[in-house]
Amino acid sequence: MTASEMKNAILHHLVYTLGKDAAHAKTYDWRMALSFAVRDQIVDRWFEATRRTYAEHRKRVYYLSLEFLIGRLLKDAVINMRLEEAVQDALDALKIDWHELLEDEPDAALGNGGLGRLAACFMESQATLGLPAMGYGIRYEHGLFRQSFEDGRQVEEPEDWLSQTHAWEFVRPEVAIDIGFGGHVQEIGSRANWYPSEMLIAMAHDTPVIGWKGRWGNTLRLWESRPMHGFDLARFNRGDYAAAAEPEALARTLSRVLYPDDHTEQGKELRLKQEFFHTAASIRDIIRRFESEYDDLKLLPKKAAIQINDTHPAIAGPELVRILHDERGMDFEEAVGIARNTISYTNHTLLPEALETWGEARMGRLLPRHMQLIDRIDDLHRRETGTGHVNAHQDGKVHMGTLGFIMAHKVNGVAALHTELQKTTVFKDLHELHPDRIVNQTNGVTPRRWLLSCNPRLASLITEGIGDGWVDHAEDLEKIEPLVADPAWLDRYAAAKKANKVDLSNWIAETMEIGVDPDAIFDIQVKRIHEYKRQHLNLLETIAHWQEIRDNPNAGWVPRVKIFGGKAFPNYIYAKDMVRLANDMARVMNSDPLTSRYLKVVFPPNYNVSLAERLIPAADLSEQISTAGKEASGTGNMKLTLNGALTIGTLDGANVEIRELVGAENFFLFGMTAEEVMARRAEAGHAARAIAEDHRLARALEAIRSGIFSPDEPGRYHSITENLSHHDYFMVCSDFTDYWRAQREVDTAFTDPKDWARKAALNTARAGWFSSDRTIRGYMKDIWHTDAAPQVADAAE
Numbered sequence: 075m076t077a078s079e080m081k082n083a084i085l086h087h088l089v090y091t092l093g094k095d096a097a098h099a100k101t102y103d104w105r106m107a108l109s110f111a112v113r114d115q116i117v118d119r120w121f122e123a124t125r126r127t128y129a130e131h132r133k134r135v136y137y138l139s140l141e142f143l144i145g146r147l148l149k150d151a152v153i154n155m156r157l158e159e160a161v162q163d164a165l166d167a168l169k170i171d172w173h174e175l176l177e178d179e180p181d182a183a184l185g186n187g188g189l190g191r192l193a194a195c196f197m198e199s200q201a202t203l204g205l206p207a208m209g210y211g212i213r214y215e216h217g218l219f220r221q222s223f224e225d226g227r228q229v230e231e232p233e234d235w236l237s238q239t240h241a242w243e244f245v246r247p248e249v250a251i252d253i254g255f256g257g258h259v260q261e262i263g264s265r266a267n268w269y270p271s272e273m274l275i276a277m278a279h280d281t282p283v284i285g286w287k288g289r290w291g292n293t294l295r296l297w298e299s300r301p302m303h304g305f306d307l308a309r310f311n312r313g314d315y316a317a318a319a320e321p322e323a324l325a326r327t328l329s330r331v332l333y334p335d336d337h338t339e340q341g342k343e344l345r346l347k348q349e350f351f352h353t354a355a356s357i358r359d360i361i362r363r364f365e366s367e368y369d370d371l372k373l374l375p376k377k378a379a380i381q382i383n384d385t386h387p388a389i390a391g392p393e394l395v396r397i398l399h400d401e402r403g404m405d406f407e408e409a410v411g412i413a414r415n416t417i418s419y420t421n422h423t424l425l426p427e428a429l430e431t432w433g434e435a436r437m438g439r440l441l442p443r444h445m446q447l448i449d450r451i452d453d454l455h456r457r458e459t460g461t462g463h464v465n466a467h468q469d470g471k472v473h474m475g476t477l478g479f480i481m482a483h484k485v486n487g488v489a490a491l492h493t494e495l496q497k498t499t500v501f502k503d504l505h506e507l508h509p510d511r512i513v514n515q516t517n518g519v520t521p522r523r524w525l526l527s528c529n530p531r532l533a534s535l536i537t538e539g540i541g542d543g544w545v546d547h548a549e550d551l552e553k554i555e556p557l558v559a560d561p562a563w564l565d566r567y568a569a570a571k572k573a574n575k576v577d578l579s580n581w582i583a584e585t586m587e588i589g590v591d592p593d594a595i596f597d598i599q600v601k602r603i604h605e606y607k608r609q610h611l612n613l614l615e616t617i618a619h620w621q622e623i624r625d626n627p628n629a630g631w632v633p634r635v636k637i638f639g640g641k642a643f644p645n646y647i648y649a650k651d652m653v654r655l656a657n658d659m660a661r662v663m664n665s666d667p668l669t670s671r672y673l674k675v676v677f678p679p680n681y682n683v684s685l686a687e688r689l690i691p692a693a694d695l696s697e698q699i700s701t702a703g704k705e706a707s708g709t710g711n712m713k714l715t716l717n718g719a720l721t722i723g724t725l726d727g728a729n730v731e732i733r734e735l736v737g738a739e740n741f742f743l744f745g746m747t748a749e750e751v752m753a754r755r756a757e758a759g760h761a762a763r764a765i766a767e768d769h770r771l772a773r774a775l776e777a778i779r780s781g782i783f784s785p786d787e788p789g790r791y792h793s794i795t796e797n798l799s800h801h802d803y804f805m806v807c808s809d810f811t812d813y814w815r816a817q818r819e820v821d822t823a824f825t826d827p828k829d830w831a832r833k834a835a836l837n838t839a840r841a842g843w844f845s846s847d848r849t850i851r852g853y854m855k856d857i858w859h860t861d862a863a864p865q866v867a868d869a870a871e
């Protein structure tokens with residue numbers, strides 16, 4: 075598409091879609107007009123992919139996830155369609171600022187963190203690989219809350235990405251699926267009719283997901299809940315306005331909010347209803363599509379693969395069995411076999427408290443037929459395995475992890491260590507019964523968004539050196555290794571990083587009024603705020619470092635900027651205290667004339683995908699410091715490695731594989747292993763001993779206790795200091811000394827800029843394996859047993 079065609083398309087949409095005269099158009103209007111013009115380019119390719127899938131009777135992959143953290147879509151679409159030049163030139167001709175339009179787009183935060191962002195990266199990789207796939211999620215009216223700080227405290231405000239029209243979606247009022255809850259079951263022999271007492275409708279909204287060079291397009295289908303019976307006019311006419319609107323409001327509640335939590339059981343009825351709503355609508359849609367093509371449901375596992383992202387859609391097993399057995403009349407055991415061969419389950423956690431359970435009373439009330447089927451599935455599983463001790467329904471609860479496991483042909487972990495630990499911890503018993511079921515698929519990230527798009531300076535340096543093949547074969551990044559030996563090339567690598575740091579410094583100055591030195595180490599910890607991720611370990615080290623600088627301000631310290639980003643779950647008081655402590659520390663340290671040249675603390679609010687895209691390219695140091703054995707994989711760690719940040723980290727999650735690939739000499743390792751953590755935890759008084767043995771740690775804790783950072787309320791962080799001194803489940807104190815040592819190694823390494831640049835470039839060169847294309851290929855081979863389709867031609871540049 076030429077620039078002038080693009081310009082005409084934008085103007086056409088401005089006038090005829092948005093009804094705006096160019097003379098009065100605002101940023102929003104231009105952004106929408108541009109988005110529609112780009113979307114038009116996508117649609118034909120998207121249709122073509124769907125036509126081919128039908129024509130060739132391809133197997134489809136269905137990715138069911140309660141979260142899709144997709145972020146902004148405009149730049150992604152422009153880059154994948156190779157429209158950058160046309161758009162840039164068209165907007166120049168119209169005298170419109172491209173960056174202003176990009177910044178105007180709401181960031182769709184339909185997820186909490188890693189799990190939801192993984193789903194978004196997977197959608198992009200599936201499209202890039204030409205795999206016929208569909209993502210199913212919920213179209214939350216309010217995504218993850220917007221975070222701001224008041225006096226350092228986290229304040230949550232509703233996120234309202236839908237307050238403006240969402241440019242990328244197509245509303246499908248004709249795809250409306252009835253969803254029931256409650257009621258009663260009438261058994262007829264082994265089958266049953268379920269008569270729900272409450273009904274609502276799931277309505278589809280489709281967003282095309284276009285792969286690299288526009289060669290393939292898939293669909294992200296998000297469900298909105300709607301009332302079955304709209305507005306009660308009779309009540310309204312009687313003047314009972316609130317009651318008239320009530321059924322509609324209740325029905326819509328289901329897709330109103332994303333639960334701000336991916337690690338603890340929410341225990342809320344609404345959450346269970348959301349899970350069933352999402353799963354039932356998706357399964358119904360999958361069966362409808364299957365039956366439009368085939369008439370033998372026995373073929374289902376050959377033609378459809380259903381992946382459930384964590385346990386949230388684990389009711390998929392019983393629901394599919396219900397449809398096959400109760401509604402289609404298939405024999406129960408056969409129905410279970412077909413469902414199991416179709417479904418596979420990704421487990422994301424080793425935290426036992428995060429494995430979802432639902433009380434049998436609630437489940438039985440909301441989903442009476444599913445409760446019966448779960449018992450029959452358990453019974454069948456007991457007969458199959460000849461054992462009685464592993465049941466999904468046990469101790470008055472339905473264990474969704476067990477249900478997911480029993481009803482899947484494959485269960486995957488998300489990093490090598492996580493998968494191995496699964497076998498010995500959360501799924502030990504099930505693994506013994508089904509030794510071939512657990513497989514590993516280490517997570518990945520799309521290099522289109524997480525290098526090409528977010529870091530154009532580095533991307534073009536790489537492309538100039540080795541061509542653009544790395545964009546869809548990220549392993550090709552290793553071809554830059556010979557360039558790393560060339561001092562002139564390495565200077566350019568370092569210059570790209572420096573320019574990114576200057577950009578970030580300017581943004582920090584403008585938005586937060588904090589001056590930072592772009593020559594300092596940009597030390598970044600961005601992720602959900604959680605004790606297991608140990609932001610407090612980083613904070614304690616920061617305090618100790620600050621104290622040493624104060625002791626000896628002229629000792630030639632290596633300047634650092636400590637950057638934090640992340641949201642604390644609104645009911646998680648301890649995590650919110652960590653946020654406030656970081657902000658209190660920032661206030662004190664950034665204004666300390668003795669130290670502020672050497673140490674700054676910056677905590678930009680509202681960490682989301684867009685902020686990640688801004689921070690990650692500017693990072694020198696990636697903090698991946700979770701307690702070993704607690705982080706399933708991490709994906710932020712991969713993004714930072716790809717962008718040339720060196721990791722300081724524990725042997726946890728995918729850090730293990732990152733270190734193996736980039737080389738131990740290019741990674742700052744510290745801390746106990748998962749085994750050592752378990753052994754140490756069993757020792758009484760481990761925290762007190764660690765504090766007694768490390769004067770820096772003792773002094774840092776004392777500083778918090780003394781109220782230096784919270785003079786108006788000295789006891790503010792009592793719960794943190796007490797917990798760390800006496801309990802310290804996450805081993806902050808026991809790992810502190812080694813963390814301190816590793817941080818000082820970082821300082822030393824940074825004083826040799828050439829060698830640092832070399833290490834950073836090697837991180838980039840060796841991170842290609844962490845492409846989500848590799849992950850998706852792994853799922854295709856080991857779990858989904860499917861091929862990619864021949865793709866449509868490349869979108870021309």
Ligand code: PLP
Pocket residue numbers: 186187188189191600601602681682683684686707708709710711713
């Ligand atoms: N939140 C956002 C916006 C992300 O982009 C990511 C991952 O890259 C995460 C959270 C997860 O971060 P981590 O893997 O470090 O927990």
